[in-house]
Structure formats: structure tokens, C-alpha cells
Amino acid sequence: MEKIRNIAIIAHVDHGKTTLVDEMLKQSGTFRSNERVEERIMDSNDLEKERGITIFSKNASFFYKDYKINIVDTPGHADFGGEVQRVLDMVDSVLLVVDAFEGTMPQTKYVLKKSLEFGHRPIVVVNKIDRPNCRPEQVVDMIFDLFIELNATDEQLDFPVIFASAKNGDSHYNLYDEHDNMVPLFETIIKHVKAPGGDSTLDSQFLISAVEYDNYIGKIGTGKIHNGVIRAGDELTLLKQKGGEPIKGKITKLFEYRGLKKTEIQEASAGDIVAIAGFDKIDLGDTLAGGEEPKALPSVKIDEPTIAIAFQINDSPFLGREGKYVTSRHIWERLEKELETNVSLVIERSENKDSFTVKGRGELQLSILIENMRREGYEFQVSRPQVIYKEINGEVHEPMELAIIDVGDEFSGAVIEKLGKRRGELISMNQGVDGYTRLELKVPSRGLIGFRGEFLTDTRGTGILNHVFDGYAPFKGSIPSRNRGVLIAMEDGITNAYALDNLQDRGTLFVGAGVPVYEGMIIGENSRENDMEVNPCKTKKLTNMRASGSDEAIRITPPRLFSLEQSIEYIDDDELLEITPKSVRMRKRILKALDRKRSDKYKIYDDRKRA
Secondary structure, eight states, rough: TTTTEEEEEEESTTTHHHHHHHHHHHHHOOOTTTOOOTTTTTOHHHHHHHTTOSSSEEEEEETTTTTTEEEOOOOOOOGHHHHHHHHHTTTTTEEEEEEEESSSSSSHHHHHHHHHHTTTOEEEEETTTTTTTOHHHHHHHHHHHHHHHHHHHHHHHHHOEEEETTTEEEEESSTTOOOOSHHHHHHHHHHHHHOOOOOOOOOOOOEEEEEEEEEEETEEEEEEEEEEEEETOOOEEEOTTTOOEEEEEEOEEEEEBBTEEEESSSETTTTTTEEEEOOOOTTTTTTOOOOOOOOOOOOOOOOOOOEEEEEEOOOOOTTTTTSBBBBHHHHHHHHHHHHHHTTTTTEEEEETTEEEEESOOHHHHHHHHHHHHHHTOOOOOOOOOOOOOEETTTEEEEEEEEEEEEGGGGGGHHHHHHHTTTTTEEEEEEETTTTTEEEEEEEEEEHTTTTTHHHHHHTTTTEEEEEEEEEEEOOOOOOOOOOOEEEEOOSSSEEEHHHHHHHHGGGSSOOOTEEEEETTBEEEESSSSEEEEEOTOEEEEEEEEOOOSSOOOOOOOOOOOOHHHHHHHOOOOEEEEEOOSSSSEEEEESOOOOHHHHHHHHHHHHHHHHH
């Protein structure tokens, strides 16, 4: 145990965690000299590679001198905070990585707060010191202030600092030291990270902190051995986190991490991080224990979800054209499967048997689930996200976000005005560098739904918005919804250039020519506040008369295309997003125009009756 170090790497998104882990693995001799190594090798998932962010926590290990260092790379985006929380109980310290230019950000505060609550003494890595206009010394002061704000102990305040450029593969004890390797960081880990606790002579106890599935050997649980010695073939008792009868079982395979790979071993003792196969009923937070009186370990309490979205079966005219799994049973089984590996999601059945409520930490987390499902062949519909309210002392409270915005000086006024209408409160406003201003605001979570698109438009794509959950506060009042209506297809068919050319003056189009549409599908944004039914499939009538010269040329402006996240943010409460393996379509909940009008009349009648 004295030669083991367990450490997690935590940071705000894009501060260089994964690149730093890559360089540590390379310089520790984990890879062969002739082995081809990709950038960001820890981001192995397709979506992680495409988006350039870490979504799932991953384990790795390397040897330095005669020490084994287990390291866990964690996500940096606030929506995946649950991944960070479950990892912190598995390690004995953290590397807090902070960008030498950006400094402390919302997620920096969140992950540091959680690690301090676990009693960890962080090692601070000020990364990207090669970046132009960086301010590493000022950033260290910002980090110290953040430690004080989070009520760190005297021991935690005495944190070691390493300056690094993960991209260049160097680290330094002092800013102006000359080093071209990661040795200073390795030595700091050995010196300042304590050896794992536990007692190898006690009955074995192993807490499941991660679960994955292998087609050949079934479920694999990863975690730290808190006590005892575990051997392949041992009989252990599975103690479920949610209670119930203990389940006896046998370890069929035991793995440790060497580099990025799992290597089969026969024995491991307290303090090490390993993976175990042989128990099909394991879930996150469960305990595997030995002895005549097996005892469960306390599991990590994950923060509650703050946002909800409805999943339901697809009932559009295009049902079944692209999807392989379309029934409510298929959707429910897939959502249940997600719970096996995603600790911060909650799923509930709705009164309508064909609809389910999925609760999570943010729109990105839910959109990742949606994207994975559509790639797997699922076809379904989702609603606009809704925040989850709480009743505290008889008063309704809503989730709040701490938003940090870097924006050009000329756009700061417009951003403050927009967020003011969304019940945002300005906390601080500081002049940055190169004509940028940093704004810090507290905004209701529902005020940020649908804001990102407006923000990018208002700042001409130059603004940077980061936010993190900041607790609950009394309900702030109504927030204006989308200020423009939509263009709705009035019949089924194929769009054509002639019709779209005539519709361009009505607003902004979301589809081009030759696209299949159906009645009730949203094909554009109206330039006015009201919705408008239009016919994008109308063809030019043929006659035997010809004008002198040639017909007028048709020029169509390229349509406005939406990403999945942008589509989720854009739709209103009376609209849905149709998700299929090949398409994402916005539509009205009620497809028929006459049915929508009847529904509106009943709503007006009900509102008057209540008044």
C-alpha cells in the first residue's frame, strides 16, 4: 500500500486535463517507443472525440520509479458532475488543473468544493503557461481566494503548485525553472499524495464506483479495495446500496489497470483500484464484502437532478421510416440500462404509458443520452426541458446557475440587458484583456434554456458562456419565452425551390429544397411573433404562355441548421423534437392546424374560467 498513489484529475472544461494525462502516460514509459499514440487517448468514446470533451470518467495507471500511480480522468463539464462525485471517493487526492489564462471558472469551483468536502488536499497544476497573455501568478492568487471562499482547512490551504504546459510536455516547480519533462509533477504526486488507507488483514470490502458491460464476461465493476485482500475465485457477498437480501457470488475475473488496459491478475490488496467480474447484479454504490458478517461501505451521495425532459414514442407520419426501436417498451428498457452506468440520472414513468420523464443535471447531459440512443437505432420524441422546482419552508424555490461570461466590450450591455429580462442578477463586471469583459451573474436555470443561441447571435459568435449549478433560491417570477413564431408546414410533401423562394420574405428557413415534410412540422422561423401555416411544397403552375426573355432566377438563402442541443433549446412548450437515426425534426405537439385552434380556444376558455 505504501507504494500506491490514487489520484483524480479535475478541472473546468477545456483546461487541459486529458492532454495532461496523455503526457503523463507517455513520459512514464507506458507506451512502447515505436507505438503510435493518438492525441487525447483517454477520450475513447466517439462522442468525446467528435466534441473534444470528456464525458465519462476513465481509469489508467502508470509506474514511476517503484510507485504505482492510479489516475482517473474526469469530465470538466458541469452537466457530468455526478461522474466527478463518484470518483472522488475512490482516490486519495486530486490534481486541480487551472488554465493560466482563464483562471478559476464555474466548474473549477464545483469540483474543488466536492474534493475539499471529501477531505482531499489538492495539488494545483497551473496549465497552459505557454499561452499568449497568460497570467499564471495572478491565477495562483485566484485559486487561493477560491480555497478560502470554500472554507478549506489550514492543511488544504497549504497546497503545492506546479506550473505546466501539457501540450509541450513540461512541468516546473517555479514559473521560470527550466524543465522539459513531467518529473516535477511526478515527484510532487509521490511526496504530497498520501498512501491509501485500509487494512489488508481485515475482511475484504470493495465499493463499486463504475460499471461497464463486456459481451463475453458480463458486468464489470471498478472501484477501490477499502479493506482486505481480494483473489480471483473468492466468494463474496453483494450488498445492494438500496437494501434487500444479500447476494452470494464468486469473482470469475480480477483486473488491474496497466496504462489504459485492464490486465488480468490473481490477487490485489487494500488500497488498489481494480475491476471485478462475476456479479451480474452489481450497480453503482453497491459493496462486495467478505467474511461471515459482511458489512456495506457508505456510498457517495450524488447531487439531485435540476432539469427534466419528457421522452415519448414517435407519433409523426414518418414513424418507423428510419428507426429500428420505436415502441415504448424499447425506449423504457434503454433508459433503464442507462441507469446502470449513469449515476446522476433519474427516470420515471408518466401517467401516459407512452411517455417517460428523464431528470438530469443539464441539457448537455441529456443531449448526449439522446444522441447515443439515435445512433443505436432508437426513434422517439422529446419535449422542451423543464426545471425541477422544490418547496422549501412552504415557498417554491428554483435552481440557480452561476454564469461567467467573457464577451467583447461592445456586446456587454446587450448581454446584461438580455439576462436581466431572464431574471439574472449581475454580481461582478471586470475588464479583461484584448477588449474583453468578464461578467459574473446569478441566473435561474430556466433563464438559460434557449439563451445560448441568442447569446451567440448577439455577440457575433465571439462570446464564451460557462455556468454551473449554484443551489436553489425563491422563485424569481415569469421569464419571457421565444419572441418569434415559427413557420409550419400545412401539408405533407417534398419541399421545392419555387415555394421556398416565395417564403424567404416571411422569415428564416430551416429546410432546403427536396426535403420531405409533413403537416405540423416546423420548417422555419417567422419574422413576427405569431406562428404561420405555410406551404413549402407548392409548385409553379404550368401554362402555355411564356414571358419575353427568361423566367426569373430562383435564389434560395442556405437554411439555418441546428445541432441537437440547439434544437432542444429552440423548441417551445407546445412543440416536440422528433429524433430518428438520420434526422432531427422540430414539430408542433398537435400536428393538425384545426386541432391546434380548438386546443387554443379551450385553453382561453379555461383561463377565463379560472379568472
